[in-house]
Amino acid sequence: MEERDRISELPADILDKIMGKLWIEEAATMAVLNTVWRDAWYSLTEVAFDASFHYILYCDFIKNPDKWHDIVNDYFKKHNGNIKRFDMYFGQQVYRGDFDKLFLSVTKKGVQELDLQIYSDDDRNYRLPPCILKCSTLKTFYACGVKIDQITPRCMFPNVTFLSFDLVHFGASSLQHHAVDLPKLQRLTFSRCTDISHFNITAPKLGILSIEKCYISGDDDVEEEEEDDYYSDDDERDSDDSCSSGGDDNNDMFCYNPTNEKDKPVGGFLPANLDLGSVSRLHLCCNAIWGVVDDFGRKGLQMPMLDVKYLNLSAPWIRLAYLW
Known part of the structure; x- marks a missing residue:
């Protein structure tokens, strides 16, 4: 046969x-x-x-x-x-800063889900190109080991419903005084990220929020980028683990502690304009608990105003889950 x-x-x-x-x-x-x-x-x-x-x-x-x-x-x-x-x-081993053209090709092919993971032993974080931030077809985006800064787009993640950031550094940007609306975002997770307060967004449909092991930069000096207009609107180029309250000599990063007034940034822990009123599922680790509670206190808001149905609190020594 x-x-x-x-x-x-x-x-x-x-x-x-x-x-x-x-x-x-x-x-x-x-x-x-x-x-x-x-x-x-x-x-x-x-x-x-x-x-x-x-x-x-x-x-x-x-x-x-x-x-x-x-x-x-x-x-x-x-x-x-x-x-x-x-x-x-x-x-x-393969890191090079010439991936922008590759991602431009991908975003032009109607990509809906994007998983980008970069593992590097140094500080050479890859900066997300404008084509990813502005991609109109993207719905799910997972980013690990990248940098997001100097953002000034009129439209960012317009149709994304799920954003997940791991080991992402949010640099100082113009978004500190101008929030960008993510109208369709329903789920947002931060894990081991730096300066999430710089990711200044509004998300009216946000239902699930997770913040775990995130930190605030202790360095007041903002490193100037080589190209200040990297994320300009006209840019269409083709081209450690747990919280510790003391004893750590590493001054570059620290777990959030609201009693540390001299180190507390003006913007607080959370993005200034992020309204948690729509969140029904909330997961916070130890330092995130301090940050969120302190942010609400400084804004004069009471925690009972939240409409959370499922609350998950985790710390190195305890893990609690509440369901209403």
């Missing part, structure tokens, strides 16, 4: 789902062996250059970091169609 490739006879949308679930090495191998699979490979709606991709070529990355960029750029030059979800993880 003649052997037949019955999988290749499946509808294109089924092939897309199969290829999207394969490890990137397996998907690339299938694309090389079969022309039908090759077409599916270059029209995937879910693309992931994730940890498995890094593991496969780890040694090559160290010897030649450009190889990573060449592979990714070559793929997107040949890709046709829309991309619904894009995951990209990279570390210090």
Whole structure:
């Protein structure tokens, strides 16, 4: 009996789902062996250059970091169609500041979910380009190890419903005195972030808020960026773990403590214009509890004004959950 490739006879949308679930090495191998699979490979709606991709070529990355960029750029030059979800993880070995053009291509392909994770041993945080902030199709965005500062867009995350920030640094920006409305945001999480008060937003539909192990910069000097207008409206270029109350000599960062008046920033712990009245599920860690309570106290608001149905309080020594 003649052997037949019955999988290749499946509808294109089924092939897309199969290829999207394969490890990137397996998907690339299938694309090389079969022309039908090759077409599916270059029209995937879910693309992931994730940890498995890094593991496969780890040694090559160290010897030649450009190889990573060449592979990714070559793929997107040949890709046709829309991309619904894009995951990209990279570390210090492949870090370079030329990803803006890549993300511009992704945002033009109708991306709805974006997972960007950067792992670096130094302070070279990647600054989010304007094309991501302004992407009108983006609905879910997970960012790890990036920097958000000098933001002055008229429109930011216009259709995003879920934002998750991990190890993100929010630098001083013009948003300190001008809040940006995120009309569709329903869920917002901060984990191990710095200066979340600089992320000055309003979110009338926000229902879930989580703040865990976030900190305030102790340095009053704001580092000036090389390009002050990096996030201007006209920019369309293509291109440690737990809270500790003392004994730490690291003055750059500290857990929030409302009794530390001399170090308390003017903007407080939370974004100044973020109204928690719509939040029904609230998760706070130890230092976030201090920050939120103190912010409400300074604004003259009473905590019972919150309409929280589920409250989760966590600390190194205790974890409480309340359900009303």
